[in-house]
Amino acid sequence: MNVLPQDRELAEKLWECGCIYLDRARVEWINNRLDEAERWAGEFLRCKRDLDELVRRKEEHDKLLQVVEMMKERGVDIAVIMRKGNE
DSSP states (O other), rough: OOOOOOGHHHHHHHHHHHHHHHHHHHHHHTTTTTHHHHHHHHHHHHHHHHHHOOOOHHHHHHHHHHHHOOOOOTTOOOOHHHHHOOO
């Protein structure tokens, strides 16, 4: 899973919960309890949204790293820019 290291544990829990919720939705669907199936499907979608957000944060982080590397290659001192931003 492409998430930040500090988000890995949460991402794994979301993944596991999502799998469980899909299984529960399937069982409820088979048993013709459609309202319950829909509820579990909704829980799966909540987990997926949260997981998508963790992936988005990693993608944003990676883009920022690329910008920093590009600026370093062009001789820009990132430390000076960061200090100016904190003043």
